[in-house]
Amino acid sequence: MAPLPRSVPLSLLVLLLPAACDDGASDIPADTTGVEIRTVSEYNPTLPEPGVRVRVPGGTWVTTDADGRATLAGVEPPFDLEVFQSIPVSGGERVFQDVWVLRDLTERSVVLPVDEDYSAGISCSVSGQVSGFTGETVLPSGWPDSIESDFDDSTRIYSAQVRLPAAPVRVAAFEVVPGPNPQSPPAQFIAAGQASVDASSMTACNLAPLDLQLQPVTSMTVDLDYALPSSFADARALVYVDVDSAVDGDSIFLGEQSGLSRQGRTQALLPDFGEPLLVVTPAEVSTRQVAGPANGGAASTFSVSGPYVRAVRRFTNLSAPPTETLTVADVPQLISPAEGAMLTADTVFRWSDAATTGSWTMSMLCSVLSEDRAGRNNMNVRSLPVEGGEAALPSFVFDALDSGMHCKWSIERTDTPRPSDRIHAESEQRYLRVP
Numbered sequence: 001m002a003p004l005p006r007s008v009p010l011s012l013l014v015l016l017l018p019a020a021c022d023d024g025a026s027d028i029p030a031d032t033t034g035v036e037i038r039t040v041s042e043y044n045p046t047l048p049e050p051g052v053r054v055r056v057p058g059g060t061w062v063t064t065d066a067d068g069r070a071t072l073a074g075v076e077p078p079f080d081l082e083v084f085q086s087i088p089v090s091g092g093e094r095v096f097q098d099v100w101v102l103r104d105l106t107e108r109s110v111v112l113p114v115d116e117d118y119s120a121g122i123s124c125s126v127s128g129q130v131s132g133f134t135g136e137t138v139l140p141s142g143w144p145d146s147i148e149s150d151f152d153d154s155t156r157i158y159s160a161q162v163r164l165p166a167a168p169v170r171v172a173a174f175e176v177v178p179g180p181n182p183q184s185p186p187a188q189f190i191a192a193g194q195a196s197v198d199a200s201s202m203t204a205c206n207l208a209p210l211d212l213q214l215q216p217v218t219s220m221t222v223d224l225d226y227a228l229p230s231s232f233a234d235a236r237a238l239v240y241v242d243v244d245s246a247v248d249g250d251s252i253f254l255g256e257q258s259g260l261s262r263q264g265r266t267q268a269l270l271p272d273f274g275e276p277l278l279v280v281t282p283a284e285v286s287t288r289q290v291a292g293p294a295n296g297g298a299a300s301t302f303s304v305s306g307p308y309v310r311a312v313r314r315f316t317n318l319s320a321p322p323t324e325t326l327t328v329a330d331v332p333q334l335i336s337p338a339e340g341a342m343l344t345a346d347t348v349f350r351w352s353d354a355a356t357t358g359s360w361t362m363s364m365l366c367s368v369l370s371e372d373r374a375g376r377n378n379m380n381v382r383s384l385p386v387e388g389g390e391a392a393l394p395s396f397v398f399d400a401l402d403s404g405m406h407c408k409w410s411i412e413r414t415d416t417p418r419p420s421d422r423i424h425a426e427s428e429q430r431y432l433r434v435p
Contacts, residue, residue, distance in 0.1 A: 034073040035108045037081070039064045042113035044167040046200045049114050053084040057394065078104045082396055085114050096378040097400040103385045124205035126169060126197075127159040132214035133175040133191050158212070165203065170196040172252060173212050174271065185239045185255030189219040189271035219271045226280045227263045228309060229330040229425075234283040235260040239268045242275040242314060251277055258283050276315045282308065290340070290431040291406050292369055302369055302406045304429035307331045314420035331427045332360075332411050335389075343407055343432040345398055350390040351411050351427065359413060362386050364393075366400075366407035366434065379405070386411070405434040 039052040048068030053061040056072060056079050064070040072079075083100040098115050130151070151158045162169050172194035176186035191214035197207060228235050236258040240251035252274075257266055260283070270276035285308050292301035309328045333352040341347070349362060364381040379400040384391065408429040415423045 034071055035075045035077065035079065035105075035110065037062075037064065037070045037072065037110050037112060039068040039070075039083075039085075039112050039114045041116040043116050044165070044200060045111070045113060046167060047116070047165060049085075049117060051086070051117075052112075052114055054112075055082050056080060057082055077106045077108060081105055081110070081112075082394060083112065083114065084396065084400070087115055087117055094378070096380065098380045098382050099394075099397050099400060100382045101384050101394055122164045122203070122205060124162055124164055124207060125159055126162050126171065126207045126210055127157055128171070128195065128210040128212060130156050130158055130173055130193075130212045130214065132193065132212075133173075135175055135190075162199070162207070164199055164205070165201060166199045168196045168198045168200070169207070169210075170194060171210050171212060172274075173214060174217075174252070174254075174273070175214055179255060185257070185269055187269070189217050189269070189273075191215055192217045192271060192273040194274075217271050217273050219269050221267050222270050222276070222278070222315060223265055223267055224278050224280070224313065225265050226311065227327045228280065228282065228311075229307075229328055230262070231307060231330060232262050232282045232309070235262055235280055236283045237266040237268065238279040238281065239270070240277040240279060241271060241273060242277045270315065278313050278315075280311045302367065302408075302431070304408045304431050306428050308424075308426045310424045312422040328423055328425055331425045334411070334427055334430050337430070337432060339430050341432055342435050343401070344435065345393075345395065347432075348390055348392055349409065352389065359415075360386055361412050362391050362409060363412055364407055364409040364432075366405040368402055368404060369406055379407075381409075383412075401434050403434060407432040407434065 037054050039049045039054075041047040041049055048064075048066070050064050050066050050068055052064045052068070052070075054064065054070050054072065055061045056075055059072070059075075061084070062070045062072060081100075081102040083098075083102070085098045087096040087098070088094070089096060096115070100114075102112075150160070158171070158173070160171065173192065174186070174189060175191040177188035177190065179185055179187050193212040193214040195210040195212055197210060199207065224237065226235070226237075236256055237260060238256045239254040241254060242251045257268075260266055260280075266278075266280075268276075268278055286306035287303050288305075289301060289303045309331065311328050335350040335352065337343075337347055337349065361383040362381070363383060364379075366379040368378075379397075379402075381393070381397060384393070408431055410429045411427040413425050415421075415425075417423065
């Protein structure tokens with residue numbers, strides 16, 4: 001299809017599924033002789049996630065019940081918590097296994113967001129009428145990326161796939177004048193609208209139509225000053241609108257500006273709709289393949305990437321064009337083990353002094369490279385708190401490893417300099433093998 005002239009309005013249609021965590025008070029009853037753990041979906045904290053094993057280091061594993069609850073008797077705060085979750089997918093042919101280590105928990109009642117069991121749930125379609133816009137062309141977009149949405153120009157009806165049960169399902173649309181190319185932010189915002197429904201208790205596809213009535217919106221230009229680590233020579237700015245009023249919530253992607261210098265100023269056009277966000281990242285993150293044929297399928301390839309940063313700034317006051325600055329420190333350099341080394345219980349992970357202060361964690365993902373996916377083929381160390389310049393894996397992590405797995409590990413840090421900021425920095429990834 002030929003590019004549209006800049007004067008032609010478009011509408012952006014977006015499906016939104018929030019990924020929020022419950023940071024508020026727990027409804028778990030206090031137990032003066034121990035601690036209570038409740039595991040819930042990190043994508044919908046109203047849904048319990050049963051079958052998750054928890055324990056204090058060296059203690060006995062306790063499995064959360066149908067309500068996601070477990071009691072650790074005789075445990076007193078502060079305490080460390082180990083978490084082991086096995087998630088069947090694809091009819092049980094594969095199992096994803098996630099492990100966590102949480103340190104210095106001080107509450108007797110802890111709500112723990114974990115992965116959602118993707119083997120459950122129902123795929124449904126949500127649809128509705130879009131009115132209040134003048135453009136004849138609609139550019140549909142889905143959120144998250146795996147969700148697709150469509151728009152029929154002749155009927156002005158959108159449709160999108162959702163998975164039940166779910167926290168409030170949101171749909172939103174913009175009418176815009178497009179920028180000079182499909183990847184650039186809009187040149188003008190004309191109208192916007194959104195609708196939602198609480199689907200957290202639905203077990204059948206009985207969603208009523210969610211109609212969207214677009215209303216005129218204004219927009220403004222915002223300046224962003226930024227500084228990325230010295231190891232980065234090229235950057236890009238991504239433009240979002242966060243309609244869920246949370247940095248980690250659901251955001252509508254509006255476009256990007258590439259080819260920016262490592263340090264400087266960029267501008268973005270933001271609509272008066274929701275909470276506008278600007279995100280600065282490296283323009284490209286190097287990726288190298290270390291196992292499997294170059295033209296192999298997803299099950300027979302394995303790749304690791306270079307260092308990565310992502311700096312998020314939210315604007316909550318658009319009464320005047322603000323100038324904002326985001327600064328990201330250098331990421332650590334990995335020292336050992338060497339690339340391609342064997343991972344054993346004696347392996348010690350070491351990195352440079354850049355990661356000796358602050359809340360750094362170590363993450364690792366291990367996979368079986370085989371077209372035969374029966375049984376375990378994924379083990380994910382979600383976040384292992386580390387101190388200083390070295391760490392070792394807890395012994396229970398090795399219960400989730402299979403011989404022949406390929407693993408990649410890195411050091412990560414997430415900061416919130418102020419409530420509206422979120423800065424994530426990650427070292428390069430290194431490749432390991434399981435004997």
